[in-house]
Amino acid sequence: MSSSTPSVLLNTGARMPHLGFGTSKLKAPEDVFRAVDAALASGYRAFDCAAIYENEAQLGQALRSLLPQHNLTRKEVFITSKLNYRHQGGASMEAALLSLTRLDLDYIDLYLIHFPHTYGLSESDQQNPVNRAQSWAALEELHAQGRFKAIGVSNYTPAHLKQLMQHCKVPPALLQVEFHPWLCQKELRSVCEEYDVCFQAFSSLGKGALFTQPILTEVASRNRCTPAQVLLRWAVQQRVPVIPKSANPDRIKENAQIFDFALSAADMKMLTALDCGWRCAMDPTGVA
Structure with missing residues (x-):
């Protein structure tokens, strides 16, 4: 993959851009097309979707149309999707293959178990870890076939990750979790470092709630950037990849400009x- 965007080396040997484009809540084909077009024009080379977002087909269609227009090939973009928690366990293989079909791809760069629990089960139900193990076995098989170049998990806790490491044949390449200054996830980051698992952030902006913080406004003003850019820069400056989402072309472009400045050590400390x-x-x- 050739891109000017900084990248992280996964434990598979593949490189993933530090900046990806999140597609949650983008469903209408025209909205997905417009957003992906703006993202590609702004330098994004990674795209994050999920079965539960109900937009895999729309993303696949947009990329097939837009990559040639931007003089790009499939190999120059990194695609992530995720298993719907309705299909944990025995239904995971079929569901994962459906993601490939909907995206209309020969392979997916990274495929994740989206949630540690199974839809319809209580949190304490001991079937949850059984289903997770079944799902992981299915992902390992598809990884061995080359259909998923890397596999990983999302929304896992330190306990879930440690449990996975005890039985997996293929270690997870990445853990995607909520991460921002109000939720620094120190223990989870430490566990990921111990197991050589890439720690990736979602909800980097706290769904806008962090914008009420006077410190954030102060840091943004001092660095002549937006509060959103500050929050994204705070993450990538710690070598944490981000996947901001937006339907607004101007914001999509702004979010891609986080490599044009650096926060001071004092700013980083105040935010943390x-x-x-x-x-x-x-x-x-x-x-459980």
Whole structure:
């Protein structure tokens, strides 16, 4: 993959851009097309989707049309998708193959188990870890076939990750979780480092809630950038890849400009000190 965007080396030997484009809540074909077009024009070379987003087919169609227009090939983009938690366990193989079909790709660069629990089960149900193990075995098989170049997990806790490492044949290449100054995930990052698992952030902007922080406004003003750019830069400056999402072409372009400046050590320290354990997404800590 050739791109000017900084990248991270996964434990598979593949490189993944530090900046990816998130597609959650983008469903209408015209909206996906417009956003992907703006993202490619702004230098994004990684795209994150999921079965539960119901947009895999739309993303695949947009890329088939737009890559030639931007003088790019399939090999120059990194595609991530995820297993719907309705299909954990015995249904995971068929569901994972459907992701390939909907995207209309020969392979997916990275495929994740989206959630540690199974739809319809209580968090404490001991079938949850059984289903996760079955799902991982299916992903390992598809990885061995070359259909998934890398496999990983999302929304896992330290306990879930350690449990996976005890039985997996193929270690996860990446863990995607909520990460921002209000949720610094220190323990989880440490576990990922121990196991050589790439730690990737979603919800880097805290769904906009962090914009109320005076410190964020202060740092943004000092660096002559937007609050969103500050939050994304705070992550990538710690070597944490990000996948911001937007349907607005101007914001898509702004979010790609996070490699044009650097935060000072003092700014980084002030932002990290905001950590309070607050989440804007699901809390997986109670899942067995």
